Structure formats: structure tokens, C-alpha cells
Amino acid sequence: MTSEKLDRRKKYTRMVLKDSLLKLLKQKTFSSITVKEICELADINRSTFYAHYQDPFQLLETIEDEIIADMRKYLHTYNLQEKEDALRMTEKLIQYFSAKHEELQILLNKSGELSFERKVRHVAEQFMMNKMTSEEKNTHLPEYVSKFIISGSIEVLKIWLSEGRSESPKEMAELINNLINHGIYGQA
Structure with missing residues (x-):
């Protein structure tokens, strides 16, 4: 796989995670949001989340x-x-x-x-x-x-x-x- 595809995939994953967190923030306070909820909304698994971020x-x-x-x-x-x-x-x-x-x-x-x-x-x-x-x-x-x-x-x-x-x-x-x-x- 080329590094360009990896970069696009990384950018896409990060964008989806950010969008998911923002959507959740419309509905609830930050302190009540879990990694599981972010991942479900982003349609990614938890290990992918943790490959990009330590926590919410x-x-x-x-x-x-x-x-x-x-x-x-x-x-x-x-x-x-x-x-x-x-x-x-x-x-x-x-x-x-x-x-x-x-x-x-x-x-x-x-x-x-x-x-x-x-x-x-x-x-x-x-x-x-x-x-x-x-x-x-x-x-x-x-x-x-x-x-x-x-x-x-x-x-x-x-x-x-x-x-x-x-x-x-x-x-x-x-x-x-x-x-x-x-x-x-x-x-x-």
C-alpha cells in the first residue's frame, strides 16, 4: 500500500472521529462521552481510535x-x-x-x-x-x-x-x- 493511501486513510479516520465527537457534543456533555460511543458513531473499532488518540x-x-x-x-x-x-x-x-x-x-x-x-x-x-x-x-x-x-x-x-x-x-x-x-x- 502506498503512503499516499495511508495518509488519506489517516486523514479520513481522524476527520470521522472529530465529526463523531462534535455530533455527540451536540447531545451531551463531554464528560459523559465514551470512546465506545465515538467509535460506534464513526463506525470504527476501538483499536483504530487508540491508534490515533489516547483518549477523548x-x-x-x-x-x-x-x-x-x-x-x-x-x-x-x-x-x-x-x-x-x-x-x-x-x-x-x-x-x-x-x-x-x-x-x-x-x-x-x-x-x-x-x-x-x-x-x-x-x-x-x-x-x-x-x-x-x-x-x-x-x-x-x-x-x-x-x-x-x-x-x-x-x-x-x-x-x-x-x-x-x-x-x-x-x-x-x-x-x-x-x-x-x-x-x-x-x-x-
Whole structure:
């Protein structure tokens, strides 16, 4: 058997396992999901599961880490100092979130676990703190501001994902950027 066939088979197996876990997370909490259930839904045997992952925690972490890696890539592509870049970055991130809406909706709202949301917050906070000047970092104000902005943005996106994404990613990016730059009373 060629290595290309093995790679495709591996990719397919991992995709089916991820999809199965996400389907189960729609129905129940993560802590109540078993390897047996994942395997039955994926139509694979347990030994195949264990050939890829140690346990459901590692499978969930793999799903989360892939999204976090993509998020980091988007964040580091743009210069936040430029307003247009900040808007484009936010729009690209929201487009990505829209494409991954089912996974993100499950990971942010349904799983009952907060690990993914903590990871998202951590990446966003690191990004914002890295963009601040050394003078800004010497006070607690930037930390408060970044936590406020990130928390609000995540909550807005959770609502947007759960309510069917009726606004476009561009509209959501503009809304979030306007709230960040002008506050709720600065809205026109």
C-alpha cells in the first residue's frame, strides 16, 4: 500500500472521529462521552481510535488546537495599528468563524467545558498585549481594557453563531470594531 493511501486513510479516520465527537457534543456533555460511543458513531473499532488518540480529551484538544492555530495565523497577518488592517483582520477571523460555525458553536456554547473559550481568550490577550507599547504595559489599564474587549467580542460572536449568523462577517467586524473604537454611544 502506498503512503499516499495511508495518509488519506489517516486523514479520513481522524476527520470521522472529530465529526463523531462534535455530533455527540451536540447531545451531551463531554464528560459523559465514551470512546465506545465515538467509535460506534464513526463506525470504527476501538483499536483504530487508540491508534490515533489516547483518549477523548486528546481528540477534543486536537480539534481545539487546530482552530487556535488558524486563529493565530489570522491575528499575526495584520498590523493592528492601522484601522483598516484591524477591520480586515476582524472580518477575516469572523469569516473563518462562520465557515467553522458548527464546531465553534459547539465548543463555545454546548460542550459545558470552558477550556476552548479560555484558549481563545488567552490567544487574543497575548496578541493584544504584544501590540501594546512598554509604557502601556506598565499599568493595569491595558489588561483591563483587553479583557473587556475580548470578553465582549467573544460574547457577541457566541450570540451571532447561535442565532444563525444573519449579519455578514463584514457587518459583524464593523460592529465589533466600532464598539472597540467608539463605545456603545459612539455608534451612529
